[in-house]
Amino acid sequence: MIGVLDYGVGNVSAFLRAxxxxxVPAKAVSCPDDYExxxxxxxxxxxxxxxAMEKLNNSGLRNKLDxxxxxxxxxxxxxxxxMHMLGRASSEGNLDGLGYISGVTEKLKRKIDNEVxxxxxxxxxxxxxxxxxxxxxxxxxxxxxxxxxxxxxxPDQSNSIIGCSVYSESFACAIRSSNVYGFQFHPEKSxxxxxxxxxNFAKI
Amino acid sequence: xxxPRITPCLLLRNSGLVKTKQFTDDKYVGDPINAVKIxxxxxxxxxxVIDIDASRLGIDPDYSVIERLANESRMPLCYGGGIKTVRQxxxxxxxxxxxxxxxxxxxxxxxxxxxxxxxxxxxxxxxVLDVKKSIFKGYEIYINNGKKKxxxxxxxxxxxxxxxxAGEILINSIDRDGMQNGYDLELVKLTKKxxxxxxxxxxxxxxxxxxxDLIETFGVAGCAAGSLFVFKGKYRAVLISYPSFIEKxxxxxxxxxxxxxxx
Amino acid sequence: MTDHRICTRCVMDTSDSLIDFDDVGxxxxxxxxxxxxxPIWQMGEGRDDELAxxxxxxxxxxxxxxxxxxxxxxxxxxxxxxxYLVTEKLGLKPLVFHVDAGWNSQIAVNxxxxxxxxxxxxxxxxxxxxxxxKSLQRAxxxxxxxxxxxxxxxxxxxxxxxxxxxxxxxxxVTGGNYSTECVRNPKEWMYHQxxxxxxxxxxxQHGDAPLKTYPITNILWHKVYxxxxxxxxxxxxxxxxxxxxxxxxxxxxxxxxxxxxxxxxFESRFTRFxxxxxxxxxxxYDTRKVQFSSLILTGQMSREEALMKLESxxxxxxxxxxxxxxxxxxLDMSKEELTxxxxxxxxxYKDYANQEQLYLLGTRALNFLGKELGGKR
Numbered sequence: 001m002i003g004v005l006d007y008g009v010g011n012v013s014a015f016l017r018a019x020x021x022x023x024v025p026a027k028a029v030s031c032p033d034d035y036e037x038x039x040x041x042x043x044x045x046x047x048x049x050x051x052a053m054e055k056l057n058n059s060g061l062r063n064k065l066d067x068x069x070x071x072x073x074x075x076x077x078x079x080x081x082x083m084h085m086l087g088r089a090s091s092e093g094n095l096d097g098l099g100y101i102s103g104v105t106e107k108l109k110r111k112i113d114n115e116v117x118x119x120x121x122x123x124x125x126x127x128x129x130x131x132x133x134x135x136x137x138x139x140x141x142x143x144x145x146x147x148x149x150x151x152x153x154x155p156d157q158s159n160s161i162i163g164c165s166v167y168s169e170s171f172a173c174a175i176r177s178s179n180v181y182g183f184q185f186h187p188e189k190s191x192x193x194x195x196x197x198x199x200n201f202a203k204i
Numbered sequence: 205x206x207x208p209r210i211t212p213c214l215l216l217r218n219s220g221l222v223k224t225k226q227f228t229d230d231k232y233v234g235d236p237i238n239a240v241k242i243x244x245x246x247x248x249x250x251x252x253v254i255d256i257d258a259s260r261l262g263i264d265p266d267y268s269v270i271e272r273l274a275n276e277s278r279m280p281l282c283y284g285g286g287i288k289t290v291r292q293x294x295x296x297x298x299x300x301x302x303x304x305x306x307x308x309x310x311x312x313x314x315x316x317x318x319x320x321x322x323x324x325x326x327x328x329x330x331x332v333l334d335v336k337k338s339i340f341k342g343y344e345i346y347i348n349n350g351k352k353k354x355x356x357x358x359x360x361x362x363x364x365x366x367x368x369x370a371g372e373i374l375i376n377s378i379d380r381d382g383m384q385n386g387y388d389l390e391l392v393k394l395t396k397k398x399x400x401x402x403x404x405x406x407x408x409x410x411x412x413x414x415x416x417d418l419i420e421t422f423g424v425a426g427c428a429a430g431s432l433f434v435f436k437g438k439y440r441a442v443l444i445s446y447p448s449f450i451e452k453x454x455x456x457x458x459x460x461x462x463x464x465x466x467x
Numbered sequence: 468m469t470d471h472r473i474c475t476r477c478v479m480d481t482s483d484s485l486i487d488f489d490d491v492g493x494x495x496x497x498x499x500x501x502x503x504x505x506p507i508w509q510m511g512e513g514r515d516d517e518l519a520x521x522x523x524x525x526x527x528x529x530x531x532x533x534x535x536x537x538x539x540x541x542x543x544x545x546x547x548x549x550x551y552l553v554t555e556k557l558g559l560k561p562l563v564f565h566v567d568a569g570w571n572s573q574i575a576v577n578x579x580x581x582x583x584x585x586x587x588x589x590x591x592x593x594x595x596x597x598x599x600x601k602s603l604q605r606a607x608x609x610x611x612x613x614x615x616x617x618x619x620x621x622x623x624x625x626x627x628x629x630x631x632x633x634x635x636x637x638x639x640v641t642g643g644n645y646s647t648e649c650v651r652n653p654k655e656w657m658y659h660q661x662x663x664x665x666x667x668x669x670x671x672q673h674g675d676a677p678l679k680t681y682p683i684t685n686i687l688w689h690k691v692y693x694x695x696x697x698x699x700x701x702x703x704x705x706x707x708x709x710x711x712x713x714x715x716x717x718x719x720x721x722x723x724x725x726x727x728x729x730x731x732x733f734e735s736r737f738t739r740f741x742x743x744x745x746x747x748x749x750x751x752y753d754t755r756k757v758q759f760s761s762l763i764l765t766g767q768m769s770r771e772e773a774l775m776k777l778e779s780x781x782x783x784x785x786x787x788x789x790x791x792x793x794x795x796x797x798l799d800m801s802k803e804e805l806t807x808x809x810x811x812x813x814x815x816y817k818d819y820a821n822q823e824q825l826y827l828l829g830t831r832a833l834n835f836l837g838k839e840l841g842g843k844r
Contacts (some may be wrong), residue, residue, distance in 0.1 A: 013300040018274060021789060047325030120327055120371065122402045123424070124205045124249055143449055146250075147206075148278055148302075148327050167206050189280045189302060191247045218625050220597055235569035235597035237797055240737075245573035274795055436583065441592035442567055 002026035002202055003038030007059035009046025009052045010082065012052040014188040020196055032064050040202065041065070041074055043189070045081030049105065049151070050093030050196060052081045057095075068096045069100055073179045076100070077201050083153055083175065083182030092151050101177040103155035109168050120169040125185075127174065134163045135174075135181065135204060138196050145185035145193055147173070207456050209426040210247040210421050212433040212446065214239060216255040216285065218271055223430055224256070225382035227334075228348040231444050233434055236307055240276045243433075250280040252305070252374075252404075252428055258286025259308050260348045265296060282330055284374075292352065297324045302437050305374055307332035308347035309352050309360030311361070317368035330372040330404075331365035332408040333358065335391065337379055343391060350378045358391075362398050372402045374428070380408030382431050387418045396422055396465075404428050412447055412455055419459040476775045477760035482751050483653045485844065496650045500764050503834075507610035508645045510765065511709040518707035522557050525702070528637040534562040534589065536638035536702075539627050540582070542575030542734045543563070545642030547582050547725060548715040549705055553640060554586045557704070561640060566626045567594045568619045568735070569601070569797075572725050575734035585723040593626045600683040603666075604737070605798055606674035608805070613750045617739050618681075620660035625684035632697050644705035646711050646767070650760040651843050656752040658816035659826055659843065661686050668820035680765055686825060712767055730781075740790050743781035749809055755781055 004015045006028040019026035029035055045052050056062055068074040078086045087097045090105035097105075110117050125159035129136055139183035144165070152171035155161060163174030165184070173184040179203065214419035215222050222258060233239070236253065241264070253273060254407050265286045274281055277300075284305025287293055293304045304324070310331055320329050334350060335343045335358055343358040356364075358375075365373055366402055375395060377388045387408045395403065404426025409415055415427045436443040457467055475492035487495040529535020538553060538561040541547045553559045563583055583590045603618040607610040631639050658665065663685040670678065693699040719725035732738040746752045755777060762768035782790070795805040816823070830843075 004392050009303070011300055013274070013298075016280065019302070023785065046327065051325075103444075116400055118400060118402055118424070120402065121206060122327075122372070123206050123426075125210045142450075142453070186280075189278065191244075195278065230598070232594055234594045235568055235601075235797070238569050238571065242571065242573045242576055246577075275796075434594075436580070437590050438591060439591045441565070441590040442594050443565070443579060443590060443592060444571075445580050 002040050002042060003029040003035060004042045004044065005056075005059075005061060005065070006030040007052075008055045010046045010079070011140070011188055012044055012185075015042055015044060015198070017200055018188050019202070022195060022199050024199060029061065030059075032060055035061075035068065036065050039066065039074070040204070043076060043078040043082035043085065044192045046084060046148075047081060047083060049084055049090040049091060049097075050095050053085060053093070053095040053097065056085070058155050066098070069098075069180060072141055073200070074146075075179045075204055078180070078182040080184060081148055082185060083184055084151060086175070086180060086182045087153055087155075100180045101153075101155060101160055101175055101182060103160065103175070105149050105151050105152055105153050108149075108171065108203055114142070117168045117170065119150055122148045124190075125165050125173075127163045127165050127168065127185075129163050129174075130148060130161060133176065135162070135176075135197060135200050137200050138171075139193050139200075143193055145173075145187065145197075147185045147191040149184060153182060185200060205460070206417050206424055207249075207452075208415075208424045208460070209404070210415060210447065210452060211250050211252050211404060211426050211428040212243055212248055212432045213252040213428045214253065214368070214434075215430065216253060216266075216269070217257055219266060221434075222256075223382060223434055227381055229382070229438065231442075236360050237272050237276060239434075239444060240273050242444045243446065244276055245276055245448065246444070248279060249452075250282065250426075251277060252282045252284070252406075254283075255285025255303065256349060259288075262286075262352075265292060267295065267299065270296055270301060271299045283346045284330070284332060288315075288316075293320055293324055293328075295330060296345075299352040303372065305330040305332050307458055308333060310365070310368075311345065311347055312371075314364050314368045317365065317370050318431050321369040321371075325371075326369045329370045330374050331361075332374045332376060333361055333365075334376045334378055336377075337388070337391075343394070346378060358395070359398055362395060366399075367402055370401065372404065372426075374404045374406060375401065376424075377405075377407030382408075383408055384410030384431055386410065386414045387427075389417060389421050392418060392421050392425075404427065412451065416455050416459040419456065420462045423460070423463045423465055430452040469492070469622045473504070474760075476765045476770070477650065478548065478756050478770060478777060479650065479760050480756065482735065482756070484655060484752065485653060492528065496760060497764060498558050502650050504645055504649050507837075508706055510647075511646065511705070511707060511739060515706040518557075518704070518722045521702055521704070521707070522559065525559055525638045525640075525802060528562060532638075534560045536640050537562045537564040537591075537627065537631060537636055538562075539564050539566075539623065539642070540579060541623075541642075542571070542578040542714060543642070543728070543732075544716050544719070544725075545644060545647065545705065547578055547642075547719055548710070549640065549642045550582050550586060550588070551719065551723070552829065553704060554588065555783075559791065560639075560659055561588065562636075563588050564627055564630065564817075565591055565592045568622055568736040568737075569595065570737040571598045572733055572739075574728055578725055579684065579727075580721075581724045591630075591653070591829055593630065595625060595682070596680045599678050601798055602675050602680070603681060605673075605800065606670050608798070608800075608808040609673040609811070610669045611808075611811040612658070612819070613667070613746060613752060613814065614658045614660065615811070616657070616738055616746065617666060619662045619735060619737065621663075621684070622682055624661060625682035625690060625723050626687045628684055628693060628699070629682055629789065632693060633695060637698050637700065639699065640703045641701060642705060645761075646710040646765050647758070647761050649764055650757050652754060652757050653752075654823075654843055655815065656746070656750070656754070656757075658719045658821070659686070661689070662816075662822050662826070663821055665816060665821045672819070686822065690829065700818045712762070736790075737794065740782075740794050744787055744790065747781050750813055 409429035
């Protein structure tokens with residue numbers, strides 16, 4: 001059973017719907033009891049870093065989440081702000097991140113050769129991968145995924161990077177450290193590629 | 205490379221889809237849920253659904269229809285029409301919609317954008333400008349289906365939306381609506397200097413070539429179209445269409461290479 | 468309790484309660500084919516002269532006009548192949564006529580686009596008011612009868628006839644054909660969809676707001692008045708040429724980018740659900756038996772293959788609940804409400820007002836005049 005953390009941030013129903021239509025058992029996790037029988041977790045995220053961290057910290061879900069991910073190695077997939085939250089901190093805010101993957105989040109470069117880049121990075125972009133990971137199986141990387149963000153994760157270890165994309169500069173759009181995955185784009189809104197990614201995650 | 209979005213735009217009236225010409229003369233297009241289902245299967249980049257009566261009539265958005273549309277969309281969905289309060293916007297986002305498009309409410313009170321950004325986040329706010337060209341005064345802004353003029357120039361409002369924290373701007377040409385005579389490229393060129401957030405243009409697209417022209421003129425933008433993806437041929441026969449991924453990719457690659465400037 | 472018995476030649480069986488077997492176990496559907504249909508149809512061979520007469524008439528009627536006939540196009544293989552034949556082989560200028568009842572699948576829409584573009588033709592679409600057809604479909608579900616696809620079918624024909632009459636178009640071309648449809652659904656399973664008295668009575672008893680724009684035809688109008696008084700004729704041109712479904716499909720795939728349907732009637736999401744699930748599970752009527760039997764009789768399928776296919780359900784048991792939910796949701800019903808309809812006692816067309824006698828009389832007359840072969844029973 002996949003548990004989609006419902007802490008008041010992110011398109012929880014889109015994840016649940018995507019899993020439901022593809023025969024993957026999934027439920028929303030809004031209180032600690034809901035962790036029951038969950039074997040994998042999704043951390044959705046949208047909006048501002050501090051707002052999301054605060055809501056997660058106050059949701060009552062935080063302690064068990066830390067335990068499941070760090071002690072029991074429960075697979076976790078963080079999306080967009082959910083990915084930023086996996087790190088230590090973000091220049092977008094003041095609160096600490098979860099610290100599951102070593103790294104910080106910084107704003108995408110706004111100026112290239114004196115031209116102002118439009119932010120947020122919004123739309124469909126392709127992904128390139130340094131090496132195979134089961135999560136990418138059956139995915140059309142050229143078609144890519146839907147992005148919507150102004151900040152990007154900078155991992156301390158380059159081998160945490162499992163996917164890159166380019167907007168003004170190259171940035172890590174997919175990271176992984178052991179049981180924890182982070183994706184900058186929105187698989188729940190990326191058509192067949194997104195569904196494939198989510199069902200691949202469910203099969204790990 | 206970030207690709208320009210090619211976005212079908214569907215208009216809702218009395219729970220059914222319609223298509224207009226210069227904001228009048230509507231033709232019935234059918235059931236919105238089946239249309240969205242077909243667009244989903246055609247893998248569209250994103251979808252824009254606008255209720256054209258809700259604001260004018262002062263009625264609430266139809267949450268039941270919105271929820272069902274969101275259920276069928278595995279790609280980003282933007283809904284507009286009748287949104288006047290933070291509570292309404294929040295409810296719509298919770299139904300699974302990515303973005304809300306707002307016109308009259310933010311033109312009457314731009315502070316609403318800031319209030320919304322504090323709850324649903326900037327990225328989910330699309331400020332809509334319906335524009336009509338006047339002979340002496342350039343482009344003017346309208347609300348209520350093009351019937352009531354608003355003070356302030358196009359540039360003034362683009363800057364205001366950006367300052368108050370909108371995540372995207374949708375510029376809709378009333379003159380070109382349903383006319384299928386190409387996007388208003390003068391309008392497009394005019395806005396380029398002032399826009400610092402994502403923008404989408406709507407009104408006039410009659411072919412993929414027109415979309416190509418928009419890309420060549422502006423660079424990466426949202427290229428929205430209604431009639432193009434919903435009608436076919438000289439009898440304006442209702443038939444949903446959308447370019448395949450290859451067609452889209454080739455068009456974009458070809459035309460972006462001709463664009464001079466930055467995104 | 469009657470034992471289950473199946474025809475020794477085709478695969479129709481006692482789920483058709485009026486089926487009748489001869490002393491070697493061959494059913495009456497097969498006998499009707501042998502005696503009434505095959506001798507005239509001749510598998511579409513050697514009918515060039517008849518075809519030429521019809522084509523000449525169509526060309527003459529259409530002289531000086533933008534198009535000489537309208538062709539009813541669903542996006543399915545029959546109407547798609549017919550469109551190709553009529554345009555490229557017979558030299559006609561059809562207006563492609565499509566009726567949108569709100570259930571088009573993406574494949575159907577795509578196929579229509581490819582054929583229209585590939586053949587350089589004009590398309591005309593009539594969109595039925597969704598709120599009205601939804602009300603009608605809800606009424607049919609509540610009525611308990613098996614023929615709940617009548618709202619779509621009735622609308623298709625009524626719209627085409629009305630369009631032809633309003634625009635003074637003398638020739639309508641449709642993809643109905645003996646090659647894949649020589650065995651017809653028993654009336655018990657799918658009663659005459661053109662019977663407007665039945666439609667009105669079902670709606671009166673189970674419908675809601677009055678129908679204002681939904682197109683209604685009636686059998687006398689389109690089978691007698693239009694052809695004999697207005698000269699508007701329906702032509703089933705696929706009957707005048709050899710028509711092999713599989714090679715026709717492959718041809719369109721190779722030359723027009725036609726996309727195959729995973730199942731029959733996949734053009735309409737509603738029809739697919741209705742025939743594969745509702746009709747089979749609620750009534751025990753499996754229309755695949757009718758379709759396969761037609762293909763067996765016309766040499767396009769072996770009985771063994773048909774029997775093998777009939778062993779698995781017509782729907783995918785893993786995903787049918789998703790279809791069920793979609794249908795319910797689209798018709799503004801909860802899953803529970805649609806389930807209640809499913810559990811209603813099974814009714815028949817006889818439970819509602821109908822013009823069956825008129826149809827029986829009409830069929831006899833047309834058979835006598837040689838204008839129709841076989842006929843629905």
